[in-house]
Amino acid sequence: MASYDVIVIGGGPGGYVAAIKAATSGRKTALVEKEHLGGVCLNWGCIPTKSLLRNAEIMRGLSEGEKFGFSTGKIKTDYAAAQKRSREVSARLVNGIEYLMKKNKITVYRDSASFTGKKELSLEASGEKLAAKNIIIATGSKPFALPMLDYSMPNVLDSKKALQVTHAPKSIIIIGAGAIGMEFATVFRSYGTDVHIIEMLPRVLPNEDAEISALVGKEFRKKGFDVHTGTKLAKVKNDGKTVCACFEKNGKTFELQSEAVLAATGVRPNTEGLNLKLFGIKMDRRGCIEADENMCTSVPGIYAVGDVTGKLALAHAASAQGMRAVDYICGKRRGPLDYSNIPKCTYTVPEVASAGLTEEEAKENGYDVRTAVFPLSANGKAIAYGDDTGFVKLVYDEKYGQLLGMHMAGIHVTEMIWGAVGYLGMEMTVEEMAEVVHPHPTVSEAVMEAAHIANGKPVHI
Numbered sequence: 001m002a003s004y005d006v007i008v009i010g011g012g013p014g015g016y017v018a019a020i021k022a023a024t025s026g027r028k029t030a031l032v033e034k035e036h037l038g039g040v041c042l043n044w045g046c047i048p049t050k051s052l053l054r055n056a057e058i059m060r061g062l063s064e065g066e067k068f069g070f071s072t073g074k075i076k077t078d079y080a081a082a083q084k085r086s087r088e089v090s091a092r093l094v095n096g097i098e099y100l101m102k103k104n105k106i107t108v109y110r111d112s113a114s115f116t117g118k119k120e121l122s123l124e125a126s127g128e129k130l131a132a133k134n135i136i137i138a139t140g141s142k143p144f145a146l147p148m149l150d151y152s153m154p155n156v157l158d159s160k161k162a163l164q165v166t167h168a169p170k171s172i173i174i175i176g177a178g179a180i181g182m183e184f185a186t187v188f189r190s191y192g193t194d195v196h197i198i199e200m201l202p203r204v205l206p207n208e209d210a211e212i213s214a215l216v217g218k219e220f221r222k223k224g225f226d227v228h229t230g231t232k233l234a235k236v237k238n239d240g241k242t243v244c245a246c247f248e249k250n251g252k253t254f255e256l257q258s259e260a261v262l263a264a265t266g267v268r269p270n271t272e273g274l275n276l277k278l279f280g281i282k283m284d285r286r287g288c289i290e291a292d293e294n295m296c297t298s299v300p301g302i303y304a305v306g307d308v309t310g311k312l313a314l315a316h317a318a319s320a321q322g323m324r325a326v327d328y329i330c331g332k333r334r335g336p337l338d339y340s341n342i343p344k345c346t347y348t349v350p351e352v353a354s355a356g357l358t359e360e361e362a363k364e365n366g367y368d369v370r371t372a373v374f375p376l377s378a379n380g381k382a383i384a385y386g387d388d389t390g391f392v393k394l395v396y397d398e399k400y401g402q403l404l405g406m407h408m409a410g411i412h413v414t415e416m417i418w419g420a421v422g423y424l425g426m427e428m429t430v431e432e433m434a435e436v437v438h439p440h441p442t443v444s445e446a447v448m449e450a451a452h453i454a455n456g457k458p459v460h461i
Contacts (some may be wrong), residue, residue: 002107003260004030005330007121007132008322009274010114012039013315014306015138016097018129018322023104025330030107030130032123037097037108039140041315043090049183051086052163053347056190067386079191080166088292109295114275118299124273134301134329137289138322139274139309141267146175148236155243155260158321159184162262168193171258173245175233177204181264182216185225186348196256198247203229205346209358209407211373211393216409219350219389226256236261258345268309269308286310293336295325303329317342336341340405341424345414351391353417356424368398372430372454374446376410378461381441387411392446394430401429401454413445419447 002297006022008015012032022029026040036043062072068387101108108172111123121130143158157165159180169193176388177199185195197204197220203213204220204227221227230249237244243261247254276283282290282298289309295303303325307317320337327334340361346352362369372394382388390410396403406420434451438444452459 001120001129001131002030003131004028004107005132006030006134006136006326007032007113007130008136008138009121010039010095010140010270010308011035011037011108011305012138012140012306012318013041014140014318015039015136016100016321017319018136018138018326019106020100020104021323021326022329023106025326027326027329029104030109030132031101032109032111032113032121032130034110034112034124037101038090038094038162042093042097044350046315047093048086048090048163049180049187050347051089052082052187053183055082055085056187057349059190064386077191079168081199081316083163083166086163089256112273114273114328114342115278116275118279119301133238134303136295136322136325137297137302137304137308138306138318139270139308140318141269141313142284143263144266144268146233146263146265148233149261149263150238153240155240156238157260157262159262159264169259170194171260172196173198173243173256173258173261174264175261176264176266177201177205177227177229179205179344181262182220182346182348184262184264189223189225194226194258196258197228198231198233199227199229200232201229205352207344208346208352208354209393209395209405210360211391212352212354212407215390216348216350216352220348223349226312267307267313270312271308284310290400291321293324294328294333295321296328310393311460312339312342314342314344338425341421343417343421345417350387350409351411351413352409353413353420354405354407356403356421357395357419358405359393362395362397362404367403367404369395370454371395372400372450374450374453374461375444376443378442378449379443379446381443381445382411384441385411392450394433394447394450396430396454401431403428403430403433406447408446410443410446416447418442419444 006029006423007026008019008031019031111125113121116122154331171194175198204217205213232248234246234248243258289304291304291309307313307322343355374392376390377388378380393407395405430451438448
């Protein structure tokens with residue numbers, strides 16, 4: 001029986017990062033992955049969708065050519081080529097992870113693992129037995145399946161199937177207006193698809209600040225998206241060519257027809273087949289593994305990181321958790337992760353990025369809340385780029401001026417949100433933020449300008 005200091009089950013952003021951290025910390029490490037290294041993020045999530053969104057961005061620029069003094073005539077599009085490129089991008093990054101495993105002398109088992117004891121695993125295909133002093137569960141999640149939909153039908157998509165299609169449908173119903181649904185809506189609309197967006201909650205991007213959600217909803221409707229919020233799916237008929245769906249809103253029903261339907265209603269943890277009940281690893285009512293601030297489960301020596309914990313389904317959160325678990329294994333004690341200060345990004349038009357508390361959350365937490373908003377319509381870089389829709393919003397405490405949250409919509413904001421994470425982590429005040437010199441001309445200046453507004457001394461507005 002092969003024995004290791006650390007075995008990681010799952011090769012996604014939580015798992016492979018934990019394995020590298022363990023190996024570089026001097027621990028004999030193995031990783032078990034039944035499919036491709038990189039997990040959903042590199043193969044069926046973050047990376048391929050960004051490749052497709054880059055195509056959408058280029059097409060949008062070409063369609064606005066007259067504004068910048070050039071004409072392209074009729075644009076010919078090839079969605080199959082865009083999809084092929086997205087797979088090539090994923091493959092390149094997966095190959096990079098393969099290299100990192102070899103570089104760090106991490107043994108990779110291409111198999112599925114299940115527990116046969118607190119420190120032992122059995123591999124399904126090979127039948128091999130493995131032992132470890134510490135085992136990290138990083139098995140991720142899968143798309144939540146809506147019971148009304150028959151996923152065996154080719155025109156019923158989840159986020160994975162949507163990345164496999166080689167043509168943009170003429171029309172599509174997207175159920176769920178979170179980041180996944182809104183990003184796919186952006187991609188398909190850029191290729192001429194009639195997009196219907198359905199959201200059960202009162203607004204699109206419901207986990208974002210209300211003002212951000214309102215702006216994005218408004219912009220999507222202006223661009224021709226058919227957006228329905230506060231709406232529930234009632235029933236579906238599908239003959240494989242046309243989806244006929246009935247929805248309920250405010251006590252009334254309406255019907256939509258489309259070539260395809262995409263369910264983007266969240267994820268559920270991958271825990272099947274692990275045999276977790278063997279020694280009573282605690283799980284919550286959603287089936288997520290309970291883990292403390294050091295990612296320890298209820299069983300000593302067994303850890304859980306990433307989507308399988310249900311804490312925050314983001315790749316960078318999973319990586320942070322994986323590193324936190326290994327630090328604990330190596331005897332390094334750190335403070336708990338502040339999940340409210342892990343940034344969230346949505347790559348729509350406009351982009352959305354946020355960190356910290358929303359205005360509503362800050363009020364619920366008992367703060368005397370103040371806000372300051374600086375519009376990108378007053379930002380030189382955004383105007384020069386012909387893309388000045390959006391704003392930067394600061395949420396701060398009246399008593400001390402401490403920053404509580406930063407919420408942004410607009411061009412390049414996903415590349416700026418790291419600054420907010422630093423400000424929040426250092427508990428900076430809006431007065432201190434205003435003293436940070438930002439480069440000109442950049443969109444990031446809007447953060448400084450919002451801080452000036454918060455201090456009652458606006459400059460460029």
